[in-house]
Structure formats: structure tokens, C-alpha cells
């Protein structure tokens with residue numbers, strides 16, 4: 351037999367979630383579906399790569415790297431990958447995949463989702479790939495929108511949705527906060543000591559130990575004391591999202607008065623220099639200086655405990671050779687409010703209108719039509735196998751009744767077919783889960799984010815704001831007072847569509 355034509359040959363990439371599955375049917379199912387897909391397109395699978403997800407992250411990434419390297423250099427023109435989602439928890443893979451197509455002329459098939467990157471319809475495919483990736487990255491974690499909405503609702507009703515802080519317990523039956531009878535009074539004591547304005551955190555810890563607080567099993571860390579002083583929850587109120595200043599009256603019992611809480615914080619700030627006070631600057635570590643060729647990090651600094659400034663780390667003067675000299679030629683101190691305004695403008699740039707979201711959804715549905723047909727054909731294969739299995743089983747049963755086969759042979763066959771049935775049903779289920787019909791709800795999530803991004807960002811806490819910024823933008827640079835950035839896929843495409851109003855252009 352001659353070597354397969356490289357133009358018609360393909361690699362198959364399987365990703366399974368545990369070593370057990372690797373030896374089991376899941377990989378078989380992916381591999382079989384991949385091979386069937388290849389057969390339908392007249393492709394020959396020449397190599398199969400398998401990554402086990404439960405292997406260390408590093409090992410899995412290394413495997414992926416090897417695969418990418420092979421795809422770039424190997425003769426196969428087609429890459430078959432089951433789905434976008436798990437393959438791309440890390441955004442870094444997206445440009446790599448796009449590059450396989452653009453730079454190396456390969457065709458990438460996400461065969462369960464019916465997404466093909468082949469240069470034709472490039473912009474639509476890239477948009478779909480980008481959307482799938484954004485979903486994989488953004489909605490994979492605890493931020494699944496449904497969960498989040500649930501948490502928000504709970505919090506705004508006054509039910510603290512997170513782990514109980516010192517002094518409280520989570521009541522597992524009511525899902526509400528209750529007092530921790532052994533610790534609640536220490537919360538009051540901590541606030542009282544701090545309100546006296548005589549103590550540093552260290553001396554509060556010391557004092558509490560003297561009063562027997564450490565006996566309660568929890569080592570009193572300075573951290574815990576500071577958090578307890580600052581946390582308003584023990585007054586019965588909290589702000590949601592935390593840090594937003596949007597106050598909610600909790601349904602949990604208060605431990606101290608608001609007035610004591612305020613005095614405690616004032617005392618803390620009087621007696622403790624702001625030193626390592628933890629501030630969560632939204633853009634900390636995200637921006638580089640665009641003024642110095644080294645592209646130094648832009649850091650945030652709290653001045654007079656109130657005003658936050660961003661500046662290049664090269665802003666300081668160097669005393670080298672006795673000459674005071676600024677390392678970064680054009681660096682300036684930029685008030686964080688100036689950055690915030692520009693971030694707001696950046697968010698508005700990617701926000702799409704209701705109409706645009708609808709138009710894009712319609713285009714995606716139309717585009718998914720062909721792949722839907724493909725996925726349906728694949729599902730039909732699986733269903734016809736199941737039918738055949740039933741027929742065979744019925745025929746064998748008749749044979750058994752007629753005495754043509756033995757009881758032992760019959761039961762052995764039954765078991766084999768039973769296993770086969772489980773495998774096929776599993777494959778069918780996966781197919782239905784991963785197929786294009788599951789793609790649209792995901793795409794709509796991303797469109798919804800793009801449609802409401804300004805509002806969603808505003809109502810988010812620092813951690814989530816950072817997630818949104820990292821999802822949508824990259825390469826933040828501060829040039830003088832101006833923030834520059836790039837918009838990532840698929841938000842760039844969505845934004846362009848909004849600007850040009852031309853979604854049909856390819």
C-alpha cells in the first residue's frame with residue numbers, strides 16, 4: 351500500500367479526563383468519532399495523539415506543545431480535534447491554532463462542533479472559534495453565569511453567600527450565617543481594642559493571647575485580626591459586591607454597632623502605618639510602560655492613603671555616577687481616575703448593540719447550519735449502530751429459543767452487546783452535548799457579555815473586573831497618560847462589526 355496523500359491525511363487529537371478513561375471507552379469514542387468523521391471526508395488518520403487531563407498541567411501542556419510542533423512540521427494537512435472547549439483553557443492556544451491555518455496552511459477540524467478552520471470563510475470561523483474559546487476560558491470556572499446570578503441574588507437578599515468570617519458559622523440547614531458562640535465575643539473584643547487607638551495589630555494579638563483567645567483553636571494571625579477589624583459584616587451590614595459601597599442589610603445577627611466598627615477602623619489606621627495595607631488595584635501587574643524601550647512594569651501607589659497613582663517603575667531617580675537621572679524618560683504620575691476613564695472608554699468600544707447581537711446570532715446560526723447537518727449525520731451513524739445492535743440481540747434471542755446457541759454463549763453475547771450499547775449511548779450523549787446545537791447557547795452568552803459589558807464591569811468586584819479585562823484585552827501599555835491596548839478575539843471582531851456594520855464581509 352502506498353503512503354497516504356498528505357493532502358488527504360490527518361492527525362487526530364484526543365483529550366480524555368482521566369487515565370482510567372484513557373484505557374476505556376471515552377478515548378475509543380472520541381477516536382472512533384474522529385475516524386468516522388475522517389472517513390466521511392475521505393481523509394486518512396495517520397497519527398493519534400492522546401492527552402490525559404488529570405496528568406499534571408505541565409505534562410498536559412507539554413503534550414499539547416508536542417502536538418502543535420508536530421502539526422506545524424508534519425506532512426498531514428488536516429488536524430482533527432474533538433471540541434474547542436477543553437483544548438483551550440488557556441488563551442495562548444488560540445493564536446497557535448489560528449496560526450496553523452494561516453501560516454502553515456493546515457485545516458483544523460473541531461469535528462464534534464462542526465467548526466472548520468480552512469481559510470475559506472475565515473472571519474466567520476475565527477469568530478466562532480473565538481467565541482468557543484471565550485466560553486471555555488470565561489465560563490469554565492466558578493463564574494458560570496447561572497451560579498453568579500444565584501450568588502448575587504442571595505447576597506442582595508441579605509444572605510451572605512460566602513464562607514463565614516471569624517465569629518460566624520455557616521448554618522448548613524438554612525444556608526445562613528449564625529453566630530459562632532465560641533468566637534463571636536472575640537470579634538467585639540478585637541474591635542474594642544482597636545477603637546482604643548493605643549494598639550498596633552501586634553499588640554492587639556498579644557493582648558488577645560493574654561486574655562485566652564488563642565485557646566480557641568485558631569491561631570491568631572495578624573491577618574485575621576486586621577480582617578476582623580475591617581470587615582463590616584459583624585455590624586449586620588456588608589457591601590455587595592465587596593468594596594462597591596452598595597450596602598446591604600444582612601439577615602444575620604450583628605455582633606457590634608456600626609459606630610464601634612468605624613472607631614475600630616480609625617484606631618487601626620492611626621496606630622498602624624499604611625505600610626503593607628493590601629490594596630487591590632484593578633489593573634495591578636497588567637500594564638507595561640510604553641515610554642521606555644525596556645517596557646518596564648507600571649505600578650500603582652497609594653499616596654496620602656487616598657490617591658492612587660500609576661507610574662513606570664523607572665520613574666525613580668537613579669543616583670548612578672552621582673548624577674540624579676530618571677530611568678524612564680517620559681514617565682509621569684497618572685492618577686488612577688484618569689486610567690479608569692480610559693478603561694470605561696475601552697469597554698464602550700467593545701460593547702455591541704442589541705441589534706448587532708441579534709444580527710450576529712442569526713449569522714452564527716446560519717453558519718452553524720452546515721455543521722449541524724454534519725453533526726446530525728454523525729449522530730445518525732451512532733443511532734443506526736444502536737438499532738443494529740438491537741436487531742442482532744433479538745435475532746440471537748430467537749436462536750437461543752430455537753436451541754441454535756447455548757445458554758453460556760447467549761449470556762456472553764448479551765454482556766458484550768450491553769457494553770457496546772453503553773459505549774454507543776455515551777458517544778451519542780457526548781455528541782449531542784458538544785454538537786453545534788450546544789454551541790448557540792454558548793455563543794449567546796458571549797454576545798450577552800459583549801452587549802452588557804459596561805454594566806457587568808461596573809457591578810463587578812476587583813477580581814472579576816480583572817477577569818473581564820484579561821478576557822477582552824491584551825498588551826496594555828501606558829504612554830504618557832494614554833492607555834493603549836489590543837482587543838482580543840472574538841471581541842475585536844464583534845467590535846469591528848459594530849463599527850463597520852458589515853457582518854457579511856468575509
Ligand SMILES: [Zn+2]
Nearest residue numbers: 639642662678
Ligand atoms: Zn517607563
